[in-house]
Amino acid sequence: MSSLKGFSIACVQRLPNYLSYLKIKRYQGIENISTVTMANDLNLTQILVKKDLQQVSSIEGKPNVGFCVKRLIKDIESFLGFDNTKDAVLVGAGKLGSVLLSYKGFEKYGLNIVAAFDNNPDIIGAESGGIKVFDIAKLPNLVRRMSIHIGIITVPKQSAQSICDIMTDAGIRAIWNFAPIVxxxxxxxxxxxxxxxxxxxVLSKKLKEVLD
Amino acid sequence: MSSLKGFSIACVQRLPNYLSYLKIKRYQGIENISTVTMANDLNLTQILVKKDLQQVSSIEGKPNVGFCVKRLIKDIESFLGFDNTKDAVLVGAGKLGSVLLSYKGFEKYGLNIVAAFDNNPDIIGAESGGIKVFDIAKLPNLVRRMSIHIGIITVPKQSAQSICDIMTDAGIRAIWNFAPIVxxxxxxxxxxxxxxxxxxxVLSKKLKEVLD
Known part of the structure; x- marks a missing residue:
């Protein structure tokens, strides 16, 4: 899949980058910004930056002034749904799970991991990254009670489909899957x-091209 | 960037998936396979599978027989450079670094992490996932001596650019960057x-669409 109802996935993937860049500019007191400056600072072409911004924002850049930084931030956040914080659960509190549970950067993208689950008695009851780990059996009840829509899967691939089924049966609508399985x-x-x-x-193919 | 000299990145990203699927089929003794079967099993459309395979392989599928599984595997591996195992180094043997060092799946994609580096004296000298962690100061010498082309960066974003510079100065040509910075x-x-x-x-945008 390379598009989301008409928007290219590559564009959507670049938006968080624009967002952190624009937030730094806002913090520095900059009110307007041109696509030339953005393109230079972010190692992108101006045409691409212009096209991306046109897709997500209805505001027009003014000649010699540029785009209003505050409005751009607001439009990108609302396009991505980052303005509306969403609760999520994570299943699989092993090594990879712990990395994600400890990562403090998700909140600025509107993601709040409220609970983690595992089936390993040694982990259940402990905390990882300040988040409590529960028995997987408790997932459906908690997800239903809190109307949670996002589930993160960091279990081994053999268990991933069954965890996915438990999640969607409980009402999860979006799954972020780290297991190497379809x-x-x-x-x-x-x-x-x-x-x-x-x-x-992708990396291997790019390397092959620069070495050839 | 959404293409690699004419190949779509989305296609390149799907290839490892075809590869593991085809290897299972080969293991099961299946000699030929149709794009219809592949598409069904992998939740893709037949048109997409056909197009992807045409990009990477010159063999033709025979009506009612399909593609030769062995040849497809060979062609995909050679297109991606997976048939030629490449050595890599990793810098940043903290939490995320350890996850990657312990991951046993890279070898089948032609990646062999030979050494890890860090600047933390508590970690230097230890082993992580069976791989020795060296002082970062030793990176240039080892990379030059072993002609290593791939570097993996799992350090905090403040240090990522300086590690990147050390790597490219030493001759690294491809960087796999896990730090949230350009x-x-x-x-x-x-x-x-x-x-x-x-x-x-991407996940947030997709969720917004299914909830709307």
Missing amino acids: LNVPDNAVVHNEDLAASLA | LNVPDNAVVHNEDLAASLA
């Missing part, structure tokens, strides 16, 4: 795969 | 960013 979800749910093998394929 | 590299090197914020943006 998951089947109902039509009313979506999956985004964090796929190291896919990344490695 | 890196500047010389023209003869490439970067691939593993960007959780970008993933989260």
